[in-house]
Amino acid sequence: MKPICSILLVGIVLGFSSCKKNDDVSESERAETLLGQWEYQSIMTDRAVDINGDGTVNIDLFNTQEIRQCIKDNLTFFTARAAGEKGDYSINDNGLACQEDTEFTNIEEDRYELIDNNVIRFDSRNEMRIQELTKTKLVIETNDNLGDTDVIVTIIYNKS
Numbered sequence: 001m002k003p004i005c006s007i008l009l010v011g012i013v014l015g016f017s018s019c020k021k022n023d024d025v026s027e028s029e030r031a032e033t034l035l036g037q038w039e040y041q042s043i044m045t046d047r048a049v050d051i052n053g054d055g056t057v058n059i060d061l062f063n064t065q066e067i068r069q070c071i072k073d074n075l076t077f078f079t080a081r082a083a084g085e086k087g088d089y090s091i092n093d094n095g096l097a098c099q100e101d102t103e104f105t106n107i108e109e110d111r112y113e114l115i116d117n118n119v120i121r122f123d124s125r126n127e128m129r130i131q132e133l134t135k136t137k138l139v140i141e142t143n144d145n146l147g148d149t150d151v152i153v154t155i156i157y158n159k160s
Contacts, residue, residue: 023134030117030133035087038076038138038157039094043067045154049147061153070098076157078112086111089122128155135159 025033040062048057051066058064062072073096079088089110097103111123120128120140131154132139138157143150 023136025133025135027117030130031114033133033135034078034114034120034138035080036078037160038078039160040072040074040076040155041137041158042156043072043153045146045151047149047151049149049151051147068098070096070101074107075160086113086123088112089120089125 043060043062045059045061048059049061049066050057051061052068054065056064058066061067070093073094075092075094077088077090077092079090081087089108089112090106091108093101093103093105093107095103097105098107101107108125110125112120115121118130120130122128126142126144128140128142130138130140136159138159139154140157141152141154144153145151146153
């Protein structure tokens with residue numbers, strides 16, 4: 001009876017482990033995986049900043065009031081163009097538009113290229129350094145100046 005239970009237990013464990021979703025992306029798949037619609041999951045800085053001027057400094061910009069809620073629901077898009085051309089990058093004011101914008105409009109647009117499968121270089125904005133990229137998750141670092149402080153911003157996106 002014990003050997004049958006052991007075999008059954010091993011079969012169940014293997015069955016569950018084979019259900020694990022493979023999200024890994026090879027170096028050669030990075031450019032293709034980057035394409036699509038991404039939404040913010042987290043925005044952190046390496047130093048505490050006070051962007052909203054309330055006198056409270058934070059490193060967590062997403063789960064605090066440092067940035068307005070209407071910015072937190074923005075969508076980021078990476079789109080391919082014709083062969084040999086840089087890709088399109090845009091940030092879209094999603095359903096919760098800020099007062100100065102209308103919903104579902106692009107609030108930022110740029111062109112980008114993926115350098116060495118690790119750096120997203122833009123024509124106008126600061127480059128993004130890819131820390132992690134799976135089929136459903138993108139983690140980048142970028143240099144910025146927030147609240148008169150030079151910081152490294154780490155953004156975690158989920159593919160939507």
